[in-house]
Amino acid sequence: MTGIDWSKLTFSYTKTNTMLCSRCIGGQWTPVESRTDDNISISAFAGGLHYAIECFEGLKAFRGKDGKVRLFRPEENAKRLQRSAKYLGIEAPSTEMFVEMCKRIVRENIDFLPPYGSHASLYLRPTLIGFNPQLGVQSSKESLFMMLCSPVGAYTGGTLEAIDVVIARNYDRAAPNGCGAYKVGGNYAASLYSLNVAHEFGYKAVLYLDPATKTTIDEFNSSNFFAIRGNSYITPKSDSILPSITNMSLETVAAYVGMDVERRPVPVEELSTFEEVGECGTAVVITPVHRLADKPFLESEEETVYTYGDGLCGEKSLRLYNMITGIQYGEIEDPFGWTVFVD
Numbered sequence: 001m002t003g004i005d006w007s008k009l010t011f012s013y014t015k016t017n018t019m020l021c022s023r024c025i026g027g028q029w030t031p032v033e034s035r036t037d038d039n040i041s042i043s044a045f046a047g048g049l050h051y052a053i054e055c056f057e058g059l060k061a062f063r064g065k066d067g068k069v070r071l072f073r074p075e076e077n078a079k080r081l082q083r084s085a086k087y088l089g090i091e092a093p094s095t096e097m098f099v100e101m102c103k104r105i106v107r108e109n110i111d112f113l114p115p116y117g118s119h120a121s122l123y124l125r126p127t128l129i130g131f132n133p134q135l136g137v138q139s140s141k142e143s144l145f146m147m148l149c150s151p152v153g154a155y156t157g158g159t160l161e162a163i164d165v166v167i168a169r170n171y172d173r174a175a176p177n178g179c180g181a182y183k184v185g186g187n188y189a190a191s192l193y194s195l196n197v198a199h200e201f202g203y204k205a206v207l208y209l210d211p212a213t214k215t216t217i218d219e220f221n222s223s224n225f226f227a228i229r230g231n232s233y234i235t236p237k238s239d240s241i242l243p244s245i246t247n248m249s250l251e252t253v254a255a256y257v258g259m260d261v262e263r264r265p266v267p268v269e270e271l272s273t274f275e276e277v278g279e280c281g282t283a284v285v286i287t288p289v290h291r292l293a294d295k296p297f298l299e300s301e302e303e304t305v306y307t308y309g310d311g312l313c314g315e316k317s318l319r320l321y322n323m324i325t326g327i328q329y330g331e332i333e334d335p336f337g338w339t340v341f342v343d
């Protein structure tokens with residue numbers, strides 16, 4: 001018994017039973033250790049603390065309508081972590097090890113898996129850091145892989161409420177030819193300042209333009225951008241955005257229900273032509289955008305505002321949302337083989 005009120009969960013940290021960790025030097029992983037204490041001991045000289053030699057993942061476990069426990073496409077997260085680690089020059093767990101640890105963390109924390117119908121889930125946070133003490137700027141020889149979890153709520157509010165976001169042209173989250181396409185913690189550090197300013201001005205998120213030309217749309221701080229116009233699902237193609245597994249899944253579902261899928265550079269000028277616009281990512285699948293302000297300077301009054309819908313989720317976005325969450329909660333057949341069961 002955890003005493004958690006599942007209906008009150010948001011996206012925040014709750015202490016669970018255990019976390020898992022393993023260290024790697026020279027390709028050899030230590031046996032996975034399960035710890036009840038989520039404080040770890042680390043050298044103050046660890047590269048992860050100084051040079052942002054860190055990458056992470058986020059995925060969820062769901063209690064299904066049939067009582068079974070499902071993970072959503074964990075192999076994709078494993079592969080993406082391996083890509084990020086390669087970029088940082090550190091060792092990453094194999095896909096098998098990654099998925100096995102996902103299953104184990106769910107089993108060990110099953111009391112924290114929200115019940116079916118609560119619209120909540122158990123969020124898994126695989127984290128990989130450069131672990132050995134170092135001073136020189138170089139990729140860490142030793143990495144520490146941790147599998148963490150925390151129960152989280154499904155929505156920002158309780159419905160798919162639309163949010164207001166802002167294009168702040170005087171800020172970028174990633175550099176041209178930089179690490180925007182990798183899930184490294186440094187990208188988040190880089191986007192915090194503009195996000196904080198945006199919050200002060202009442203916006204929930206910042207939508208960044210491609211940093212090289214500032215003419216096409218990239219993505220939000222922690223989620224991808226998509227739009228719907230007519231029968232088309234439109235999402236940016238860019239070297240500086242993170243390949244979202246949710247976005248990839250939405251594209252597949254959109255094609256499956258007969259929509260046209262366009263992944264291509266999306267010029268800012270097209271914003272006025274879209275019928276529905278949203279953020280997508282693991283945390284909420286889809287967050288519809290209501291108002292989108294385009295500001296040359298985030299700190300100034302000048303802006304162009306685009307409005308989508310009436311503050312709720314658009315019809316086509318909702319259809320895609322229902323199909324993804326339906327698969328995740330075992331309410332509908334998974335025609336894509338995305339589900340991995342935890343037994």
Ligand SMILES: *Cc1c(COP(=O)(O)O)cnc(C)c1O
Nearest residue numbers: 222223224242244245246281282
């Ligand atoms: C994690 C992340 C996303 C969403 O990816 P999902 O795999 O769908 O959760 C989008 N953008 C950024 C910058 C991210 O870090």
